[in-house]
Amino acid sequence: MRGLLRATVHEAREHNERLVLATIYDGGQISRAEVARTTGLTRTTVSDVVDGLQRAGLVATIGRGPSTGGKAPILLSVPDRARLLVGVDLGDRVFSAAVVTLRGEIIHRVALPAEQTDGEDSVRLALDVIGKVVSAANGPLLGIGIAAPGLIDTTDGTVIQGVTRSWRQLPLGSLVADRFSLPVYVANDSQAAALGEHVFGSVRALNLVVIKVGVGISAGLILNGQLFGGDGFGAGEIGHTVMDPSAERCRCGRWGCLETFASTGAILARSSELLGRPITFDEAVAEFERGNSVVRSVVHDAATVLGVAVGGLIGLLHVRRIVLAGPMAVFGDPWLGAVQTAARARALGVLADDTVFTISKMDDLVMLGASALLMTHELGLQLRPSM
Amino acid sequence: MRGLLRATVHEAREHNERLVLATIYDGGQISRAEVARTTGLTRTTVSDVVDGLQRAGLVATIGRGPSTGGKAPILLSVPDRARLLVGVDLGDRVFSAAVVTLRGEIIHRVALPAEQTDGEDSVRLALDVIGKVVSAANGPLLGIGIAAPGLIDTTDGTVIQGVTRSWRQLPLGSLVADRFSLPVYVANDSQAAALGEHVFGSVRALNLVVIKVGVGISAGLILNGQLFGGDGFGAGEIGHTVMDPSAERCRCGRWGCLETFASTGAILARSSELLGRPITFDEAVAEFERGNSVVRSVVHDAATVLGVAVGGLIGLLHVRRIVLAGPMAVFGDPWLGAVQTAARARALGVLADDTVFTISKMDDLVMLGASALLMTHELGLQLRPSM
Numbered sequence: 030m031r032g033l034l035r036a037t038v039h040e041a042r043e044h045n046e047r048l049v050l051a052t053i054y055d056g057g058q059i060s061r062a063e064v065a066r067t068t069g070l071t072r073t074t075v076s077d078v079v080d081g082l083q084r085a086g087l088v089a090t091i092g093r094g095p096s097t098g099g100k101a102p103i104l105l106s107v108p109d110r111a112r113l114l115v116g117v118d119l120g121d122r123v124f125s126a127a128v129v130t131l132r133g134e135i136i137h138r139v140a141l142p143a144e145q146t147d148g149e150d151s152v153r154l155a156l157d158v159i160g161k162v163v164s165a166a167n168g169p170l171l172g173i174g175i176a177a178p179g180l181i182d183t184t185d186g187t188v189i190q191g192v193t194r195s196w197r198q199l200p201l202g203s204l205v206a207d208r209f210s211l212p213v214y215v216a217n218d219s220q221a222a223a224l225g226e227h228v229f230g231s232v233r234a235l236n237l238v239v240i241k242v243g244v245g246i247s248a249g250l251i252l253n254g255q256l257f258g259g260d261g262f263g264a265g266e267i268g269h270t271v272m273d274p275s276a277e278r279c280r281c282g283r284w285g286c287l288e289t290f291a292s293t294g295a296i297l298a299r300s301s302e303l304l305g306r307p308i309t310f311d312e313a314v315a316e317f318e319r320g321n322s323v324v325r326s327v328v329h330d331a332a333t334v335l336g337v338a339v340g341g342l343i344g345l346l347h348v349r350r351i352v353l354a355g356p357m358a359v360f361g362d363p364w365l366g367a368v369q370t371a372a373r374a375r376a377l378g379v380l381a382d383d384t385v386f387t388i389s390k391m392d393d394l395v396m397l398g399a400s401a402l403l404m405t406h407e408l409g410l411q412l413r414p415s416m
Numbered sequence: 417m418r419g420l421l422r423a424t425v426h427e428a429r430e431h432n433e434r435l436v437l438a439t440i441y442d443g444g445q446i447s448r449a450e451v452a453r454t455t456g457l458t459r460t461t462v463s464d465v466v467d468g469l470q471r472a473g474l475v476a477t478i479g480r481g482p483s484t485g486g487k488a489p490i491l492l493s494v495p496d497r498a499r500l501l502v503g504v505d506l507g508d509r510v511f512s513a514a515v516v517t518l519r520g521e522i523i524h525r526v527a528l529p530a531e532q533t534d535g536e537d538s539v540r541l542a543l544d545v546i547g548k549v550v551s552a553a554n555g556p557l558l559g560i561g562i563a564a565p566g567l568i569d570t571t572d573g574t575v576i577q578g579v580t581r582s583w584r585q586l587p588l589g590s591l592v593a594d595r596f597s598l599p600v601y602v603a604n605d606s607q608a609a610a611l612g613e614h615v616f617g618s619v620r621a622l623n624l625v626v627i628k629v630g631v632g633i634s635a636g637l638i639l640n641g642q643l644f645g646g647d648g649f650g651a652g653e654i655g656h657t658v659m660d661p662s663a664e665r666c667r668c669g670r671w672g673c674l675e676t677f678a679s680t681g682a683i684l685a686r687s688s689e690l691l692g693r694p695i696t697f698d699e700a701v702a703e704f705e706r707g708n709s710v711v712r713s714v715v716h717d718a719a720t721v722l723g724v725a726v727g728g729l730i731g732l733l734h735v736r737r738i739v740l741a742g743p744m745a746v747f748g749d750p751w752l753g754a755v756q757t758a759a760r761a762r763a764l765g766v767l768a769d770d771t772v773f774t775i776s777k778m779d780d781l782v783m784l785g786a787s788a789l790l791m792t793h794e795l796g797l798q799l800r801p802s803m
Contacts, residue, residue, distance in 0.1 A: 041428070180766060190766060236647050248732070252639060259734025260623050261770065269764040270731035271724075281764065337658075341728050344657035345635070347646025377656040377668065379567060379577060383648065 042078075045070060047409035049078045053088055053105050054131070054410045060094055060102035079105060086169070087111045087408075107131060112171035112408070115162055115211075116400030118218065118393070119143070119155055119177040121193045121244060126162040127393070129400040131410065133229030135393060137165050147194045152201070156208055163209055172212035173205055174403030176221035176395045178245060180263050186215035189262070192245060214402045216256070218395045219265050223249025224256050225398025226352050228411040230391055234350040238342060239389065240267075242335065242357035246288050248342070249398075254411075256402075267338055268292070290334035293356050299327045314359055325363070332364045336371025343384055344376040354389040361388065429465075432457060434796035436465045440475055440492050441518070441797045447481055447489035466492060473556070474498045474795075494518060499558035499795070502549055502598075503787030505605065505780070506530070506542055506564040508580045508631060513549040514780070516787040518797065520616030522780060524552050534581045539588070543595055550596055559599035560592055561790030563608035563782045565632060567650050573602035576649070579632060601789045603643070605782045606652055610636025611643050612785025613739050615798040617778055621737040625729060626776065627654075629722065629744035633675050635729070636785075641798075643789075654725055655679070677721035680743050686714045701746055712750070719751045723758025730771055731763040741776040748775065 045068075052067050053059055059067075065075045082088040089108050093101040109130040117126040120143070127138040139161040146154050159173060178192040186202015206213040216224070223239040226232060237251040246268035250257040258264050268288045269281045276285030289295055293310055300316075301307050303323045308316070316324040339351060351372075353365060369386040391397060404410050432455075439454050440446055446454075452462045469475040476495050480488040496517040504513040507530070514525040526548040533541050546560060565579040573589015593600040603611070610626040613619060624638040633655035637644040645651050656666065656673045663672030676682055680697055687703075688695050690710045695703070703711040726738060738759075740752060756773040778784060791797050 234647075250732075252644060253642070255640070257639060257733075260621075260736040261734050261767070263734035263764070263767045264732065266734070266764055266767055267728075267731050270728050271762040274761070283761075338728070341654075341657050341725070342732055344654050345637075345651065345729055345732065346644075347648050347650035347653070349647040374661070374670075375658040377650070377653055380648070380650045380653055 045074060045078050046082065049075060050082055050087060050107065051409055051411070053079075053082075054107040056106075058091060058094070058104045058106050060104055062102060064105070107410075109134065110168050113166050113168045114171055114400040114403050115159065115166065115173040116393075116396040116398075116403070117155070117159055117173060117175040118221075118396040118399060119151075119175065120218070120395070121178060124154055124158045125393070125396050126158045127396055127400075128162050128166045129397065131404065131408075133225075133397050133400065135397075137162060137167075139165075151194055151196075152199070152204065155201070156205065159205060159209065163211075170211055171407050172214070172403050173209060174221075174399035174401070175201065175205065175213065175215045176218045176399040176402070177201070177215065178218050178247075180261075180266070181215055181217045181220075182262055183214070183216050183220075183256075183258055186213055188215070212403070212407055214399075214406050216399070216402050217247070217249070217262070217265070218398075219247040220249040220256055220258065221398030221402055222354055222389075222394045223251050223265075223352075223398070224401045224405065225391060225394045225396075226354075226389060227251045227254075228401035228405060229397050230352075230389070232350050232352065232387070236346070236348040237350045237352065238265075238346070238348050239352045239354055239394075240335075240339065241355035241395075242291060242353060243293050243355040246292055246335070246355075250346075252346070252348075267342070270338065272334055272337065287334065287338050291331045291338075291357075296324075296327050296331050296357075299330075300324050303327065310356065317360060328360050328364055329367050331357075332360075332367035333371040336368040337375050339368060340372040340375025340381065343372060343381050347380050349384050351384060351386045352389050353386070354391075354394050358388045432461060432465050433469065436462060437469055437474060437494065438796055438798070440466075440469075441494040443493075445478060445481070445491045445493050447491055449489060451492070494797075496521065497555050500553050500555045501558055501787040501790050502546065502553065502560040503783040503785075503790070504542070504546055504560060504562040505608075505783040505786060506538075506562065507605070507782070508565060511541055511545045512780070512783055513545045514783055514787075515549050515553045516784065518791065518795075520612075520784050520787065522784075524549060524554075526552075538581055538583075539586070539591065542588070543592065546592060546596065550598075557598055558794050559601070559790050560596065561608075561786035561788070562588065562592065562600065562602045563605040563786040563789070564588070564602065565605050565634075567648075567653070568602055568604045568607075569649055570601070570603050570607075570643075570645060573600055575602070599790070599794055601786075601793050603786070603789050604634070604636070604649070604652070605785075606634040607636040607643055607645065608785030608789055609741055609776075609781045610638050610652075610739075610785070611788045611792065612778060612781045612783075613741075613776060614638045614641075615788035615792060616784050617739075617776070619737050619739065619774070623733070623735040624737045624739065625652075625733070625735050626739045626741055626781075627722075627726065628742040628782075629678060629740060630680050630742040633679055633722070637733075639733070639735075654729070657725065659721055659724065674721065674725050678718045678725075678744075683711075683714050683718050683744075686717075687711050690714065697743065704747060715747050715751055716754050718744075719747075719754035720758040723755040723760075724762050726755060727759040727762025727768065730759060730768050734767050736771050738771060738773045739776050740773065741778075741781050745775045 114129040124143040125140040127135045180189040188196045188199040202215045219241045240248045248265035269286045273285040277289040279286035501516040509531045511530040512527040514522045567576040575583045575586040589602045606628045627635045635652035655675045660672040664676045666673035
């Protein structure tokens with residue numbers, strides 16, 4: 030939620046509206062009196078603000094709660110479909126979009142193959158996939174949240190630099206906003222994933238790092254309850270941190286980046302080399318599950334190097350919640366365990382002992398994260414972290 | 417500055433007071449009309465708040481500015497000595513304390529040797545050094561800010577775990593507050609250094625990392641204009657991140673921590689070994705300046721490993737301002753240059769190309785940082801970062 034840096038009357042009202050709305054959203058079912066207690070606002074202010082939110086259809090009454098002596102209080106809630114979110118994941122292989130409720134439930138989805146598209150074609154395809162869900166939405170749309178790989182200016186929705194696509198200074202946000210006349214927000218896919226876990230996931234933490242491991246490796250950082258992008262939106266781009274300059278060449282042109290050790294591409298290259306035959310990712314997963322010792326050892330080594338990077342991250346940020354996601358997460362607990370062991374071995378005990386490592390339980394994490402990006406910006410809604 | 421999470425009338429007033437005070441502090445000399453424009457508050461609110469601040473002696477009028485047609489406006493400022501700060505640096509070798517103005521000027525200082533003290537003796541010595549400056553202060557004291565090495569709970573001023581001293585769960589903040597009946601804030605020394613650079617230094621950046629390199633190595637992180645401590649106050653404790661587990665044993669019990677490569681102790685051990693005789697730090701500095709190739713190469717190697725760690729930090733946070741400080745900074749530009757080269761070689765170009773590396777120009781950085789800790793908490797004062 031935006032701070033009240035300029036406490037004008039208008040902004041004070043907007044601040045109060047967001048505070049009341051967030052309190053009702055977070056409370057699930059809550060009386061006006063309880064909203065006043067939680068927010069510190071007066072009963073009169075709360076009633077005024079609630080009236081406005083009801084007129085806007087963002088808050089509804091849902092019956093009466095238990096009486097505590099006097100009249101049973103009217104309970105308020107934010108209906109799950111008071112507004113609908115469009116969440117978009119412009120992935121390397123597939124462009125997906127969905128209509129999502131304010132609780133992160135997907136009610137309609139579209140996915141189109143996108144592996145071979147680039148340039149104007151890829152933009153057209155993105156507008157196409159978004160158009161399909163926008164026209165299918167059966168209710169008031171709040172706007173569109175988009176996630177894509179690469180360096181993205183979240184303030185204006187420009188893709189500064191893509192990863193697998195040649196996107197450079199692409200004004201994706203304004204292209205989509207112009208087409209659909211809706212508010213649009215764009216963020217990097219890993220940053221969106223972190224926001225998705227923070228807003229719709231089960232981890233209610235003030236600080237949280239989500240690391241997506243697939244063809245690329247990058248992290249999204251929630252620090253003090255906010256997405257942290259750094260000075261130039263690139264925070265979390267750990268995939269091209271050099272782990273060992275004497276190791277293999279990376280697609281970025283340097284040697285021994287984290288991706289050359291711990292990505293899906295890295296384990297496939299290493300497994301193929303050791304097995305003496307090319308192997309697909311699905312085959313690698315099948316061999317891993319059958320207990321193939323070569324593949325298991327390759328995955329273990331990849332997880333260990335990732336753990337070294339994660340250990341450095343814990344030593345720097347002292348963040349206790351690390352969530353791993355992405356295609357590599359299919360290797361499950363053995364992979365997670367190796368990451369955790371290596372991370373703990375690398376960071377100071379007093380920092381790493383309490384760290385909790387998990388694999389994200391959310392399907393469609395990036396797409397839901399894109400929806401969360403929209404929702405937090407437009408309405409300021411998210412579950413309160415437990416401290 | 418604290419966000420207005422609970423917008424009660426009382427807190428709104430306190431918020432406005434802090435906003436107006438910070439605007440006048442930051443402006444240097446500023447009229448009421450300009451304060452209203454900058455803050456977005458009404459002229460009436462600004463006048464009310466300024467009256468209160470004048471009665472409290474925090475704001476003074478300093479004559480009239482140039483007329484822009486009508487009556488020449490009265491200019492306001494925050495007098496440098498409107499309140500006095502006590503800043504304390506409980507270092508490994510020396511306990512220092514000073515009376516500091518609101519602009520970070522030291523007007524009285526005391527330093528006592530503390531190398532051999534521990535336990536109750538060291539607490540007594542700390543109270544002693546603080547008492548000397550408190551009684552010498554010639555003006556209204558705002559409170560006491562304290563910095564010490566180790567893991568420190570900044571919310572209640574408890575030293576959770578010291579470094580060279582055996583402090584464990586030491587309620588330093590409340591011991592000092594009880595003795596002097598003043599507000600007291602305590603933070604880790606590197607975190608204080610970062611705040612000192614942010615509040616009193618020349619770098620007006622929203623994100624800033626200060627890395628102190630001496631016997632120990634640790635960083636202080638200013639993220640989004642705030643000191644970031646992580647989930648357990650340990651953010652920035654990079655000195656015991658393992659860089660190479662096959663390397664030398666560290667005092668922490670593990671092998672190959674950053675400190676074993678890049679600290680003052682590391683370069684002394686390595687130089688002594690290569691020179692075949694024990695060498696002190698002052699001798700090493702003299703040999704370095706004379707161009708001794710052994711010492712120069714040892715310092716270069718130490719800087720390179722530090723640069724690897726800094727490269728990881730940039731890759732994770734995309735922070736563009738890196739300030740180096742502490743005893744190792746005496747090796748100046750050659751050392752700084754080697755850190756920079758190694759950091760740039762390790763992080764993705766698009767992230768590291770714009771990063772500015774400097775050595776802190778502030779003497780007494782930790783002590784001034786402790787004063788800044790007090791000032792930001794009690795008055796919300798700091799220079800506005802340029803964006």
